[in-house]
Amino acid sequence: MRLTGWLFALLFTALCGGNVAASEIIRLTVAQNPDAGFRSIQQAINSLPDNDIQAIIQIGPGIYREKLYLTRNKVALIGSGADNTEIRIAELRTNWLKQHPSDWGAAVVNINAADIALLNLSIVNSYGELTGDNEHQFAVRGFEQATRIITANCRIIAGGADTLSLWNKTDGMYYHDNCYFEGHTDMVCPRGWAFFSNSTFVNKKAYATLWHDGELDARQKLVVRDSSFDGVPGFMLGRRHYDGQFYLINNRYSANMADKPLFRHTYPEEPSRNRANLWGDRYYFSHQNPAQAIYPWLSANLASHPQQLTAEHITALWTFDNRWDPEQQLQTLLNSIKE
Template sequence: MLRSLFLLLCFAMPLYAKDVIRLSVALEGPADFRSIQAALNSLPDNNQQAIISIAPGLYQEKLYLSRNKVALIGSGRDQTIIMIAELRQNWLKHHPNDWGSAVVNIRASDIALLSLTVHNSYGELTGDNEHQFAIRGFETATRIITDDCAVIAGGADTLSLWNKDDGMYYHRNCYFEGHTDMVCPRGWAFFTDSTFMNKKAYATLWHDGERAESQKMVVRNSHFDGVPGFMLGRRHYDAQFYLIDNTYSRNMADTPIFRHTYPTEPERNQANLWGDRYYFSHQDSNNSIYPWLASNLAKHPQALSAEHITAQWTFAGRWDPEAELAQLYLLLEQK
């Protein structure tokens, strides 16, 4: 009993750290700042956890996160909306790289986005559905959390977290909307209790796991929908998909997750070291709407069960985002 109490206290101690930085943003009324970026720019260059609370409103600004340990906390995904119209191709005409091509640009780690919407509206305004990022994570960004968020773009690559080497991402209770490869992580990614809405009759999910055989993309307890003929997923690189206890709209095409290759330009084909690794499990057999969706975890080399496929398993104990998120919510209660 005493040992259990000691462990509980040890877990709770960081939650009461007095050096947490708390800032507020509102378009009007009492607040520390009128823009989110101004609040970000004010943060000291140290290792303190920063919490930025954002009042309801439409914030028409790009965000640049280059400082670790920042949590942006909205007032609800229908209340706090961060929106800009930006096409990647247009941005690159005048800039040397992608830094700034998204609505939210991340070059930092231990970043959390909670209870807000990030929306790149370029496609809706122009009808151009090419690459337009809502959230773009760069090569050094890892341990990124989204919870109770909507992430929307009018084109391809809505949520692009692209740390190939050690990128780790956790997403819970979110809504994702976009076009081709609308959710396209590199590294390790875990999604749960979310909705994926694909506006184009092509691939929804994309994964790059070429740097390590253990890199994977897991989606649990979520729903896939979209326009008639939308596809579940594809890959260019070595990749690993786990789809566990999800539901699928009848609009989804009878097209298995596939490897994209270039028959007339074979030099463009990426390595295929580990072959096709697409795993499915369903408690309700009615969710296996096509033969290729049938439960096949028993054929996994480790003979996994659905209970094995957790966030901690996904990240092999290197990161516990659920404990981190619980701590963050406790901090929010200590206002």
Template sequence: MKKRFLLYFCLLITYFGLQAATPPIGSEPSKVLYVDKTRPSAFKTIQAAIDASSQFKSAIILIGPGLYQEKLYITRNNLSLVGSSLSDTRIEYAQLRNNWREQHDSDWGAAVINIAGSDINIVNLTVTNNYGRLHNTHDHQFAIRGFENATRIILHQCDISADGADTLSLWNKDNGLYYHSYCSFTGATDMVCPRGTALIEHSTFFNLKQTATLWHDGERDPEQKLVVANSTFDGVKNFWLGRHHYDAQFYLFNNQFSKNLADKAIFKKTYKDASRNRNNYYGDRYYFYANQSPMDFPWLATNITQAQHTQFTEPSLEQWVFKNNWQPSKVLSELQQEIQNQQFKSKPFTL
């Protein structure tokens, strides 16, 4: 009996010891991989590091200075790509969407960065599709394309540019959530065109053509919205602010618009062929607060009350936009903490 008790006691001690030594799911630190063309032990391409990260639940890829002329394919979740700074770490590739689709059935591969995973963070990087400047066209050319199931995508301190339409295309209609801060965006028609819900803060937009800068698809849920705050808009003379083909919801708070902005309000695109037009279930939803422009356009004037704006922004704009279901600022803070102890020089995050 005594021996049996001792055996039972030892088993209990072993069991609880193992429980204490095994971290709960999700608490393991991310695996850190390095990409550096000058470091012998590092990966030489970003895609090679992404492929090697597949065995880890969460991974951070630190990318050293240099020009990386490659396409990226992200099919995993929980991945962070962090460069040294947007001026030092650049990803560049020339690809026209129409050329790609001539030999492929889908857009998978038509962008510089192709994303089919969730919880993806891209920080301190420049991403450029330079097809247009090489071939003198403003046709569709993605810098970043997110696919149907990709959600919770963060861009922070990035320069995202293309020489044509649909520069940043994150297209998860059902439940896409996106956060972009301290970024610059350059492109042409519908250059920033999220499907789902997006918050963009402290960023700059430059439109290369007399077409829409912003585009939104919020057809699947009346709560889906595109919110741009504390940002600046510029472009060629008479560039447009925005448009949509599907139901959409635009909020613009405390932004600066240049004198080149056209006197053209956000609008729903319709066609003479009525069969091509989408239903407008929720009506026109374009909301403005405290924006500044040298041009006194009536449609750009504040059309919500201060009380409504306070409701949206307190305790934070982020909480209102994502309904407390996602905290991208917390994600960025935790990511910065994880890389602080690495032997890697990265521009500090502005949080």
């Protein structure tokens, strides 16, 4: 197996007494041929040393029928293109929980680490496609330590609810660019801070597409800009159960979208289930073309924000309150691939 990068990293660590230069990178290869470093993505992940060296795992074309578990920080999984590299498993959350104590393992990609990048690949939970059962089935599930997660040039698909579920509600930060998301109710449902750009959302159910939990910090927000929303007739834009904050900037909305504003979900018959609503409705819209506001409630209102924001203010760096620059981090990764 071609473990040159890994062995060099270990040797460098030993010689330097554990102080590894930031420029060092572990490079591994996964492919479906005998000459590859690894045939399994998880085997490549498991081979990584327990240190803070950036690891890049490049994955060749093919369908990889395996679940992934990411618990080591600074790992980038880089496919050969979303049309060429696919990670696919069929798993229903309810079935998983019948035999396991938690969601850990209920998703195709399970993340409990920081600085994880998923690039140029597809992640598919095919349970709904195979069975017609459209209940909760994760493609990607993030846990308590999942933060600074990047997806770019990906297709993330599930046959049911909660396709992309990054759920570190304390300090979770997530960046997504040029991705395709498909699922059912609450198909994209971040907790914490999330930024989406240049992406496509396709909802297969006549209910909510977006969902946000920002109850622990008034600064937490969900931003979607320069993207498009489509789905079955009557699909809705989004909802929240918790305090949340939505910024929808220069997006395109299909005529299939219901005339239903973003809303807070409550339980009139069980008030004890209702979550706090400390900061009220915070739904902000801006459009380059007024025709993008296909319903009155979509009308541009960003100028009414207490900070007098404009669309130009709504960047990834602003979304994360200047604590994380994912675009710079992504560019550094892409430059590393070319080296």
